[in-house]
Amino acid sequence: MSTPLVEAQGIVKRYGPTTALADGRLTVLPGESHALVGRNGAGKSTLVTVLTGLQAADQGEVRFDGEPAPALADRDAWRRKVACVYQKPTVVPELTVAENLFINRQPLHHGLISWRRLRAEAASLLDTWDVHVDPEARTGDLKVEDRQMVEIARALSFGARFIILDEPTAQLDKREIERLFTRMRALQQSGVTFLFISHHLQEVYEVCQTVTVLRDARWIVTAPVAEMPRAALVEAMAGETVAEQAVHIRESDVSTSVLLDVRGLTSDAYQDIDLTVRRGEVVGLAGISGSGKTELAESLVGLHSPTSGTVQLDGEQLPFGDVRAALEAGVGFVPRDRHAQGLVFGMTIGDNATLSVLDRLGRFGFVRTDRRRDFAAGLIDRLDIHAEGPDQPVSDLSGGNAQKVVMARALASEPRLLVLINPTAGVDVKSKESLLARVDTARDDGTAVLVVSDELDDLRRCDRVLVLFHGRVVAEHPAGWQDRELIASIEGVDHGGGVDHG
Template identity: 85%
Template structure:
């Protein structure tokens, strides 16, 4: 029998009255990619915190290569065992790649940092692990994919050969995901072991050999991926059949072809997109699809006031839509769920209620004073409306799971009663049930006569749309009415059915 690289058993972790893990366990063999899946709140983050030495278990044991885990205080020993690459970057954006790789361990000569040696050693390290990134590049200028590879290289430089990837594909497009998986396989061949956390189950089948499922803070099963059909995996995660989960979604609804046009854009052009004409009717949900660099995100962000196009016009409800001014767009009736809830969506130091009501403070009081009771009442109503699992509006938003944090961002977008709702990657990094809940809000916005624009790489998000526009190299190249087949839409997105 091979000695497991990582073996955690009987892990129990409580936070006051809350049991975050009642029976956490995982056994990872050397050189494999092992998936850890479960809905938000299943205990994945708690188990990762214990496996990385960020917190101690109340009960249970963690062993690395047959040896007990290091003491919590010995951070260097933990770094030599394990590293986690999170959705949120842990690199320092203003420093170069080389400076990040050797942060706090820069090569020195007579007490002074040797910048030449630093760059040379960084180049050697990157080359050794086939990470094709310029050591002198500012880390803030890197794409998500390259930033993740820099974090992996940094972990390997400490001697760790067990890397935890937490939702690594949440902000990547299809091609970037394929490149990441190719690099993972190459690193596995070099002796690196991965724990892969993802809500996208098809990725588990593409890149992992083994899967462990947690549900309701307990271990449910560990099995070879090849032996576990997708249906069985969904049932293990959800505790119910896929049909039961799907049945909770709203039925598709016919839209009124004569409904008035709410959003009308004409000849919009910018460095990211060219000559875009677009209309969205009252009560209509329109999807925007395309690979990374297609211009779909920038186009949607333009309507939310984040960019100013070089030319073209847009009107919302007959009035000119202001560009380049988020507050003016909000006043004009635009609600937005931005592409990244961490950087653009939430104020981490504030409460659930504060975050949910940020866009409507001017309506909650007079002369610059916000009525506390009115804000609490509105926040409570939003929490109830979106089914946000929280101790109350006063709970810090940083304490919430990914799915509930995303619901807070959605609550804020809906709080202003928008006429146009712009949703960018609205279900990225959330579990099956939270995804269903968030998409149900799309249906209720449609029923309320709101015009909805959904930008997503997730086919499930786009299925709710009345039609989907596909952008390729900044141009709208195809339009698919509801009822499209996956292969048709993917062909358009990948540029296989047109010349772009």
């Protein structure tokens, strides 16, 4: 058996009290495409930061070709070993392909950049690795797949033969994905080794020889792809199916009227979406990153404008691209990032909680302080926000209580439709339960609720869960689903072992 090209053993990485990786292991043989899979939070990104020398492990060892990894400060040595092509490009869009390939190491002539040699060396590099891109093209004008190949070629020019591809297909269509895989296979034959990170499990079976699974920050299994049935792979990612999970399944009342009616909604992120939510119904949207689920939800609250299709809320046309108009139409919203989108940190709890209802708290553009304080105090009590009172700065709050303020503002306007994106992200267990209890209350009040989440616990409260894959609805699961069933749909693999291409 040949010496592993890359070997990581017993990798432990902590960030303060959080253990991001408790037992990271990886053994990649020369010339293979090795898949690294696991659900969000499994530890994949942390392992990549250690494998690329961006951060040192607290425990454990990384070896390349049987030799210890370079010192962290020796960036040139790391570049000769490994490179990562991320989902977000690291090229400079305004520069040409040639300039990006040799950035900070341009050939010089009498102390000045030799543009002729730069173009010639770029053309030679691209030709060596069979990358069909014009060296003089502006990099920002390239298609995503060509930009990725430029990044791969740049990495290979340093001498690296181990390339990490982090969600490389997230922004590609089916034909572009096939071309990327063809190029990967050709590069493998030329001696390049890949670590392929993807949520699309059918891609693992198409392009990889070996797969490693991480779960809950630990190594679970490494096996040849050909010997790992899809059901077993999903089981390894999900853990044992907990059949006895206590899930209260409500009988959905199909006699209630449809409140949200989405027909043929299409944008760059999703295609031809049909969706209904009834009064007092909670519908979940699940899918991997790049599935279109978040963009779909954000379109309903006015953050994006679809290119075609219609949305009716209680029989009236919902306006697109206008957050205020959506709020006035009866849409409440908890955004995906409370720090960047949900809170104004220079303001008090009361200010933040009542931003959506200022018109109710005064007349002629003036807000009565006493009415705002009383209204906010009621929300604090209703949401069980642990605070000194409405005048406390929201920046003083813990993550769970800060998220409750965001939820309080969404509920303050008494919405007919409540759209929640990752509503319990980064909160403690007790706060999570409190926030999800508010979802139950909204349902009981007859509100239509749409929950977009990567957390299975958030989706368990739903009457049904729709799964998006590559921008299309590919599955619907009624309440009571098993974890492995839903994860199989999310990852694009049906439970019977076939591939669901959407």
